[in-house]
Amino acid sequence: MQAEFWGILHDGGIESISGDVPGTVSINVSIRYLRQYFPGDGIGFRIELGNCTRFEYQEYDAAPIKDFAAIVAMDPEILSLNSGHVSVVVNCVMGSLTMAYEEASVFLDSGAPVTFDELCAASKAYWDEWRARIKKKVI
Structure with a gap:
């Protein structure tokens, strides 16, 4: 899946991280407003990064953190994608x-796979509805 899916997860909170670097890393992202556009109950998505060789979080003006539990404790909330040539920066x-990873797959928190096109359609539906609600309030 293209790295652009990270931008679609705007406002998602990283709830847990597991796996190994190098190896496979699994990230659970809570993002209810987007998850509601998919079948079944749930609050977010699971991202599987295959052949992950780098995974670190860095608060502004601080040293990078590689420990998964310490990253989750920082309660990172996704804003946007800033992709580079070698690494993906969120x-x-x-x-x-x-x-840095070779492949990424996205699943509902219930386990069903999600395609990039499905994520894009859900995001578009949410933001279209959001704009309509705001427009209605302004009028």
Whole structure:
């Protein structure tokens, strides 16, 4: 899956991280507003990074953190994607998450796979509805 999916997860909170670097890393992201556009109950998504060789979080003006539990304790919230040539950099509220991996897969927290197109459609539906609600309030 293209790295652009990270930008679609805007406002998602990283709830847990597991796995090994190098190896496979699994990240659970809570993002209810987007999850509601998919079948079944749930609060977010699981991202599987295959052949991950770098995974670290760095708060602004601080040293990078590689320990998964310490990263989760920082309560990072995804803002946007700032992708590079070798690494993927995800801007968060108080810092950035830098990763290098060969492949990424996204699943509902219930386990069903999600395609990039499905994520894009859900995001578009949410933001279209959001704009309509705001427009209605302004009028």
